[in-house]
Amino acid sequence: MTDFQTSTTVRHIDAEKVLAQVLEHLREHDLVASRRDNAWLVDYAESKIIFSAQADALYAQVTASSQMALYEGRMMVFYHIQEFAQCEPQDIQWQGDGVILERPPAFRLVTAQAVSEVGPHMRRIRFGGSDLARYDRQDNIHCKLIFPQPGIEDPEWPTLGANGVPQFPKGDKRLDVRTYTIRRINAAQGWFDVDFVLHEDAGPGSRWAAQAVCGQQIGFSGVGGRTATQAAWMLLAGDETALPAIARIGESLPASTHGVVIVEVQTPADQIRLTMPQGMTVQWLYRENAQAGTTTQLTDAIQACPIATGGDRFVWVGAEFSTAQAVRGWLRHTVGLGSKEQLVVAYWRRGLDETQMKSAPARQADNSPAQKAPS
Ligand SMILES: Cc1cc2nc3c(=O)[nH]c(=O)nc-3n(C[C@H](O)[C@H](O)[C@H](O)COP(=O)(O)OP(=O)(O)OC[C@H]3O[C@@H](n4cnc5c(N)ncnc54)[C@H](O)[C@@H]3O)c2cc1C
Secondary structure: OOOEEEEEEEEOOOHHHHHHHHHHHHHHOOOOOEEEOOEEEEEEOOEEEEEEEEOOEEEEEEEEOOHHHHHHHHHHHHHHHHHHHOOOHHHOOOEEOOOOOOOOOOOEEEEEEEEEEEEOOEEEEEEEOOOOHHHOOOOOOEEEEEEEOOOOOOOOOOEEOOOOOEEOOOHHHOEEEEEEEOOEEEOOOOEEEEEEEOOOOOOHHHHHHHHOOOOOEEEEEEOOOOOOOOOOEEEEEEEHHHHHHHHHHHHHOOOOOEEEEEEEEOOHHHOOOOOOOOEEEEEEEEOOOOOOOOOOHHHHHHHOOOOOOOOOEEEEEEEEHHHHHHHHHHHHHHHOOOHHHEEEEEEEEOOEOHHHHHHOOOOOHHHOHHHOOOO
16 A cells, blocks of 8 residues: 655754643653654654654654545644644745645535424434434534625635645635534434534534534534543533434443443523433433533533542543533542543633633643644
């Protein structure tokens, strides 16, 4: 099989320091580099990456057996060098294969095929599209949805710049990108479902879902971000934005799994039927008249849950930022869970839209480059 290859040399940076930071960061995400002569070799997803630092130049080469894997490896290198060298996107130029792709390889145009109500505050949209096989995986269930501005009839979808970075239109034709969970997918039949929370202070995602009708098109990309690791004992918890993920994770668990599910929704009418292993107990919390993200009831319920002591256990939480912060600290410092025993993700942040949340100072490890979804 022919391998695809691309490389970049980024000059005028403190190459050894940047390389050390990149390798350290990869190590934190369990990507261990091995040394060969003056180079460092990293296996990333389905690509092989070679880094070497010479004086003020950092060289990186990506090799992969498909254009998609090549692109993903290249973007991982791009985001890490850009972050640690603090350089501009145009300083990272690529040579070799894959540099003339017209669109990000993970990008798909998808069409709303069916709209249904899951509950008073949640709407399910079934999207149809082609070439969806790469999104049909249980270890990675999140995606990016790309929304044109309301009223724009001929959206301009993202293209790829010479440095491989997606270029988004600006001004009136700008696109808004939001993160969602693929609730169900059937790649062979060419469809997937997304459950949208219709929340107050609606942004592009919830606003689009509220008006969606069959035939409308949006952009779709991904997949990205980790999900829960299966374990003999599990705690799955979150608010309604995490409900699609909790439902999908629960459906994939072996029947022998034990544990607890805790979900906060607005009212009893927002409760849905969850398919969970018999040994998982499900607890629903209702906010009633309180606004989302203003109560501590989810944190309190998680902290009242007796976490399995030792053994094969995993805690997964998706919730508003302050809940996620409180729970993450408690799990680490009070319960003593290691990084491989928990994943706590801020799904949204009160008062900030998704773009602002990601650039806010208290940025979280969950959104760090090694986890970024290809766009
Ligand atoms: C990995 C991951 C998976 C996700 N999966 C899903 C999913 O399957 N379904 C889903 O509905 N959401 C999901 N979310 C959450 C979703 O991305 C956010 O709620 C996002 O902010 C929605 O975008 P928006 O355009 O509606 O609002 P934005 O433009 O991002 O925000 C506008 C305003 O709405 C507020 N806001 C955002 N979300 C909520 C909320 N839930 N309740 C109240 N106010 C809110 C913001 O604080 C802001 O003030 C997921 C998030 C992550 C990180």
